[in-house]
Amino acid sequence: MKKTLILWTLGLLLGCDPVATTDAGVSTNGSSSAETSFASSASDVLHQVPPELTLDSFGNMRLEGSDFRLEDVLGDHALYTRYTISYRSNGLLITGILNVPKGQGSFPLLLLNHGYIDRDIYTNGRGLKREQDYLARNGFAVLHSDYRGHAGGDESPDERKVYDAGLEYSMDVLNGIDAIREAKIPSIDASRVGMLGHSMGGGITQNIITAYPDAVDAAVLYAPVHTDAWKNFERWRDRRDDDDRTVELYGRYEENPAFWQALSSKNHLSKIAVPVLVFHGDNDKDVPKEWSDELVKMLTQLGKEIEYVEYPGEGHEFGPQWSDFMLKSKEFFTEHLQD
Numbered sequence: 001m002k003k004t005l006i007l008w009t010l011g012l013l014l015g016c017d018p019v020a021t022t023d024a025g026v027s028t029n030g031s032s033s034a035e036t037s038f039a040s041s042a043s044d045v046l047h048q049v050p051p052e053l054t055l056d057s058f059g060n061m062r063l064e065g066s067d068f069r070l071e072d073v074l075g076d077h078a079l080y081t082r083y084t085i086s087y088r089s090n091g092l093l094i095t096g097i098l099n100v101p102k103g104q105g106s107f108p109l110l111l112l113n114h115g116y117i118d119r120d121i122y123t124n125g126r127g128l129k130r131e132q133d134y135l136a137r138n139g140f141a142v143l144h145s146d147y148r149g150h151a152g153g154d155e156s157p158d159e160r161k162v163y164d165a166g167l168e169y170s171m172d173v174l175n176g177i178d179a180i181r182e183a184k185i186p187s188i189d190a191s192r193v194g195m196l197g198h199s200m201g202g203g204i205t206q207n208i209i210t211a212y213p214d215a216v217d218a219a220v221l222y223a224p225v226h227t228d229a230w231k232n233f234e235r236w237r238d239r240r241d242d243d244d245r246t247v248e249l250y251g252r253y254e255e256n257p258a259f260w261q262a263l264s265s266k267n268h269l270s271k272i273a274v275p276v277l278v279f280h281g282d283n284d285k286d287v288p289k290e291w292s293d294e295l296v297k298m299l300t301q302l303g304k305e306i307e308y309v310e311y312p313g314e315g316h317e318f319g320p321q322w323s324d325f326m327l328k329s330k331e332f333f334t335e336h337l338q339d
Contacts, residue, residue, distance in 0.1 A: 113197035201224075230253040
């Protein structure tokens with residue numbers, strides 16, 4: 001009954017017919033998974049973790065997002081409503097938040113991918129909250145996945161204890177698009193999709209736009225991690241659990257370069273087919289700005305549609321230049337997500 005009331009309220013606020021509910025959550029209104037899924041004909045098995053730790057394997061996976069649910073109302077703001085949400089990612093429960101603008105119309109969908117936050121302190125919707133708010137106030141529906149193993153989501157079933165460069169989290173983000181398309185919420189136009197990723201979330205975004213070039217229409221990279229999986233692993237390997245077996249199983253880069261190259265979006269940049277906007281501050285103590293310098297140089301040499309905004313004095317999370325960052329991001333998404 002609680003979810004029915006929430007969805008009824010959403011329908012009234014948006015001036016459209018309320019969204020019907022079923023035992024499975026939000027109605028699909030007759031949609032078929034074949035119309036919305038990122039499933040690849042290369043595989044008919046629904047794996048919950050990548051069977052191989054390569055970008056190619058990830059790009060050939062059968063992906064399935066389903067059972068999208070609007071849960072509780074977290075905030076009823078003047079210009080948007082903030083909900084807790086859940087959906088299934090290849091069968092695993094994923095939680096997150098959804099900000100839905102108020103008013104008439106069908107709003108483009110933005111996926112916001114948060115950076116690394118220790119799971120022991122992570123809470124639903126944490127990370128990029130300022131950005132979630134700003135973009136919803138400016139007419140974008142904002143979906144923020146918690147990723148598997150975070151907040152109320154299911155744990156990863158992977159028992160390999162190895163670094164995967166964010167491939168599992170990338171699955172969950174892609175399946176969020178699939179799930180919300182299946183839900184067919186009247187106020188959200190999920191045929192127009194943008195993605196913004198911060199730090200580790202930037203790495204997730206890089207995975208997606210290289211392995212699934214048609215998944216989104218535009219991408220913003222906000223102080224993103226490196227496109228080279230080894231460089232990321234090497235820099236933050238002290239954050240790995242004591243039982244991590246990555247080096248034991250796959251070796252260091254100099255011992256097994258083929259493995260690390262196959263796991264890196266760096267070696268798939270030629271597949272990018274969408275405009276990319278990169279932001280980085282030169283006082284970033286977490287992710288070196290030189291990493292974005294290198295990425296932009298490679299994309300430019302490949303002839304990709306790339307824009308780079310550099311902020312003197314800014315750290316990993318922008319302060320004085322944050323308003324300019326958001327204005328430029330809004331204008332970028334508005335331009336590339338037009339009807």
